[in-house]
Amino acid sequence: MSSRCQAEIRTVLGFEQCDTRIDLMADKTINHWIDGKASEKTAERYGEVYNPATGEVQAKVALATPAQVDEAVESAWQASQSWRHVSIAKRTKIMFAFRQLVDKHQHEIARLLTLEHGKVTADALGEVNRGLEVIEFACGIADLAKGEYSENVSTEVDSYSIRQPLGVVAGITPFNFPAMVPMWMYPLAIACGNTFVLKPSERDPSCANFCAQLLADAGLPPGVFNVVHGDKVAVDRLLEHPKISAISFVGSTPIAQYIYETGTRNGKRVQALGGAKNHMIVLPDADMELAADAAVSAGYGSAGERCMAISVLVAVGNAADKLIPLMQERIGKLKVSDGFEAGAEMGPLINKAHRDKVAGYVDKGVAEGATLVADGRTLRVPGREAGFFLGPCLFDNVKPNMQIYKDEIFGPVLSVTRVATYDDAIQMINGNPYANGVAIFTNDGGAARKFQHEVEVGMVGINVPIPVPMSYYSFGGWKASLFGDLHIYGPDGVKFYTRTKAVTSRWPDPRHRGVNLGFPTNN
Ligand code: NAD
Numbered sequence: 001m002s003s004r005c006q007a008e009i010r011t012v013l014g015f016e017q018c019d020t021r022i023d024l025m026a027d028k029t030i031n032h033w034i035d036g037k038a039s040e041k042t043a044e045r046y047g048e049v050y051n052p053a054t055g056e057v058q059a060k061v062a063l064a065t066p067a068q069v070d071e072a073v074e075s076a077w078q079a080s081q082s083w084r085h086v087s088i089a090k091r092t093k094i095m096f097a098f099r100q101l102v103d104k105h106q107h108e109i110a111r112l113l114t115l116e117h118g119k120v121t122a123d124a125l126g127e128v129n130r131g132l133e134v135i136e137f138a139c140g141i142a143d144l145a146k147g148e149y150s151e152n153v154s155t156e157v158d159s160y161s162i163r164q165p166l167g168v169v170a171g172i173t174p175f176n177f178p179a180m181v182p183m184w185m186y187p188l189a190i191a192c193g194n195t196f197v198l199k200p201s202e203r204d205p206s207c208a209n210f211c212a213q214l215l216a217d218a219g220l221p222p223g224v225f226n227v228v229h230g231d232k233v234a235v236d237r238l239l240e241h242p243k244i245s246a247i248s249f250v251g252s253t254p255i256a257q258y259i260y261e262t263g264t265r266n267g268k269r270v271q272a273l274g275g276a277k278n279h280m281i282v283l284p285d286a287d288m289e290l291a292a293d294a295a296v297s298a299g300y301g302s303a304g305e306r307c308m309a310i311s312v313l314v315a316v317g318n319a320a321d322k323l324i325p326l327m328q329e330r331i332g333k334l335k336v337s338d339g340f341e342a343g344a345e346m347g348p349l350i351n352k353a354h355r356d357k358v359a360g361y362v363d364k365g366v367a368e369g370a371t372l373v374a375d376g377r378t379l380r381v382p383g384r385e386a387g388f389f390l391g392p393c394l395f396d397n398v399k400p401n402m403q404i405y406k407d408e409i410f411g412p413v414l415s416v417t418r419v420a421t422y423d424d425a426i427q428m429i430n431g432n433p434y435a436n437g438v439a440i441f442t443n444d445g446g447a448a449r450k451f452q453h454e455v456e457v458g459m460v461g462i463n464v465p466i467p468v469p470m471s472y473y474s475f476g477g478w479k480a481s482l483f484g485d486l487h488i489y490g491p492d493g494v495k496f497y498t499r500t501k502a503v504t505s506r507w508p509d510p511r512h513r514g515v516n517l518g519f520p521t522n523n
Contacts, residue, residue: 004423028059030205032229033212035075036222043068047202047231051340052118052348053261059222061205064230069197069237071502072226076168076195077243079223084165084193088142089205093466095191097218099135102128105214109179109207114339115123118203118347118388119302121339124179130468131183134489137471138187144494145192148359157506163498165193166245166269172259174251175201176305176410182208184475184489185234185248191214192497194245196325202351229319239263246496248488249273250307252408253434253480260483271484271496273307273476275408276436280310280465281425283442284317292318292326293442298343298439299414300334300392303346304358307481308437308466310460312398313416314425319522320418324373324396331374331392337381343409348381348388349411355388362393365404365415367508371396376412400428408434422447430456436477439465458482 003244032039043062051058064072102109110124119127129173137144149160171185178200187198200208215225227235238244239262246269249259253274253491263270280298282291298310315323339347349355359377374392390412398415400403405415419425429438439461440451448462458477461467469475471491476487486492506512 005369005402008470013212026405027297030059030061030073030209030229032062032064033066033225033227034072035226036216038209038480039068041068046482047229048353049116049203049205050388051115051341052350053384053387055352055384055388059206061202061229062203062236064199064228064237066233066237069228069230069241072197072228073238073241073243075223076197076226079221080165080167083190083195083221083224084167086193086519088145090259091191091193092139092142094215094219095135095139095141095187098187098215098220099132099139101214101218102132102135102211105134105210109210111207112210113178113204114347116206117175117350118339119305120347121346123337124301127177127180127237131180133471134180134183135187135291137425137489138191139427141188141191141494142150144491145498147500148496149156153504153507156509157504157522159504160503161190161500161502163494163500166497166499167194168197168244168246168247169194169248169497170197170199170241171200172238172247172249172251173201174307175203176302177308178204178207181209181250182211184250184493188363188489188493190220190224192494194497197226197228197238197244199228199230199234202229202231215253235259236262237430239268240266244268246270247272247422248496250488251275256483257457257480269496271476271486271488272482272484273488274309274433274436274481275410276309277311277312277406277408277432277434277480278308278437278439279314279409279429279432280320280439280441281314281316281422281429282323283440283447285443286319286441286463287317287443288319288326288338292323294439294441294463294465295323295414296330296334296392298328300331300346300412300464303349303390304412304414306352306466308468309410310439310465311414312405313414314428315416315419316417316425320416322397324394324416327394328374330356334392335437336376336379336389338384346392346412348384349387349390354411355390358409358413361404361409361411361413365395365398365402365413367403369403370398370402370415373416376482399430422451426454430454434477434479435479436481437461437467439463439467463503 171282256274379391474487474490474492
């Protein structure tokens with residue numbers, strides 16, 4: 001990256017001091033983005049932002065007070081008074097320009113992701129590209145937000161529906177996709193005519209400011225997109241703020257439930273996506289090499305910190321006997337290191353507390369009697385000894401009553417459960433409270449079709465381990481993986497970020513004069 005580019009990024013992020021290397025930025029401050037610029041005010045509280053690969057604090061992030069949240073919401077509210085009147089043509093142009101800028105700067109965005117989240121460069125670029133697809137979908141707002149029209153519903157009476165924005169919408173997002181998950185929300189919300197306040201994860205906050213600058217460069221008026229950094233204090237103020245109409249949340253299940261209950265109690269429209277425990281069934285007829293590739297990729301990609309990661313492999317019949325040696329072979333070759341290192345396949349976990357919690361689950365699994373086939377607890381990454389690394393861990397003989405089966409571990413820990421039949425497998429999956437993603441591996445089309453029909457999970461893969469829907473479908477789990485009625489982005493996203501108004505219209509005609517207290521009937 002050129003030094004000019006690095007300087008640009010530092011300016012964009014609101015860092016107070018300059019450094020020659022973006023990845024060695026101790027004592028830098030990330031501030032809120034309000035009214036089209038990084039705030040210059042000193043915050044009352046700050047959080048620490050780590051480089052997970054080195055274990056060092058590399059920046060501090062402002063943690064908003066309720067008053068600072070109010071400032072951002074007020075800016076969004078003021079902007080909404082004019083933004084809702086901006087034509088579809090102008091909104092579309094801005095979205096196209098933003099799309100071009102994200103594409104152009106994808107390597108800088110990816111670099112920020114690796115710096116603060118730890119994911120490897122290729123994975124970070126993949127995240128940006130999945131986010132880009134949602135921006136591209138939002139570029140089609142002219143077609144997406146069309147209403148309906150019925151002529152002559154009654155004699156010379158027409159009826160039609162129009163989709164209008166809600167006003168100010170808030171987005172609260174998790175640490176594991178600092179670029180993509182916010183992009184599931186704000187491009188579509190803004191294209192629909194809303195203004196937006198984003199509260200990103202305080203653990204990897206820089207990407208939000210970077211994208212805020214790109215939106216401004218794309219021509220978005222000040223106040224249409226704002227970022228408040230913070231923790232529960234900021235979230236609680238967003239949940240109760242009278243000028244916020246709707247909230248999109250993505251994060252863990254307990255917080256998703258809290259957001260849904262509190263937000264709806266305060267009269268807001270809420271969609272709250274929660275945690276996951278994704279199963280992958282392997283039937284005995286499956287291509288075992290393909291299934292082993294898929295299980296290892298989907299289990300350990302992004303160090304298992306994906307809501308669509310496979311965490312339970314349900315091996316039917318004798319499938320486990322064939323699969324486990326193939327998986328061990330692949331696990332043994334995985335390169336775990338600093339995400340910037342060439343060839344790195346898996347990076348560190350987000351912070352020390354989470355790394356230790358995940359390692360604690362491995363201890364628990366051993367104590368519960370599961371067979372630990374691959375143990376990543378002893379992994380040391382040369383030159384990165386203080387990083388938050390944990391190697392890939394694989395358990396066999398995991399039972400549904402074990403804690404390692406029940407809890408979302410959110411790390412590189414994959415459990416294999418052995419069942420005798422397909423029916424046992426589907427019963428196990430449908431009995432699990434989480435229902436985000438699921439996959440089946442088989443060469444039997446009939447079995448796959450039966451599975452897609454019977455499984456009670458929101459997103460299903462057939463020989464595809466991470467079935468994240470395209471941007472023109474919607475993303476969402478069932479049961480404890482989503483609170484609310486509508487999934488996120490895609491057609492459901494348009495419904496979520498607009499409300500319909502039905503108009504019945506008759507142009508004055510002398511024939512209709514005269515008082516008539518009877519109920520209007522269609523004729
Ligand atoms: P998290 O629930 O801890 O945090 C999510 C957001 O909520 C953050 O912005 C955080 O600041 C805020 N928050 C945290 N505690 C809060 C509290 N007590 N009150 C109010 N707000 C609070 O989640 P995380 O650890 O950042 O992310 C990982 C989780 O997100 C996993 O459970 C993962 O499965 C889930 N996730 C789900 C999806 C999905 O689409 N279903 C996608 C990505 C991540």
